[in-house]
Every structure is written in C-alpha cells, then in structure tokens.
Amino acid sequence: MITFEYRFDILPGKADAYGKYVMGQGKNIWSKYRGVKAVRKYKSMLGGSSPQRVVQVDLDSLATLEKILTDPGFKRAKEKFHGLVTNVSDSLLVSV
Secondary structure, eight states, X not given: OEEEEEEEEEOTTOHHHHHHHHHTTTTTTTTTSTTEEEEEEEEOTTSSSSOSEEEEEEXXXXXXXXXXXXXXHHHHHHHHHXXXXXXXXXXXXXXO
C-alpha cells in the first residue's frame, strides 16, 4: 500500500469557487476509483498557515495511482482544481 499526499493553499479570492468545486466536480473524486482504500482530508487549524489543506489517499499500488492520474475525467477535474489553488506539493509515502 502507498499513500499519495497532496498539500496546497486556496488562491486568495477563490474560497467560494473552491467550496463549490469540492461539493461538485471534485466531490469524492478519489473514492470512486478501484484500488483506493481510504481518503483523509485535513484543514489547517491555524487559518492562513501553509499548507491550508492536506489530502491523503491510500492506494493499493503505484499502478492504481498512475491509472487514476491518466484518466480523462480525473485530468479535467485536476485542471479545474489547479485554477483554484497554489503552493501545491505532493509526496508518495510508504509505511516504515
């Protein structure tokens, strides 16, 4: 199992649009794919500190992540998402 971790901030002035995105096109975007074991979403308790959001996705394999990232529907949603956020970074994690 691997964990894909995604960290980001919401662009200033885009909070409402981001809220609509996560309730619409981005809602449960990860969990609808086969091989996704769990999705955890975090919001910073400190408000403006970076990263404001962290998403962790547990997947059964790296191949599962590759399939998701190349899916045309996921690509469209990701494109919309990247118009709403900044300071994006990610990691692939394994348990030690």
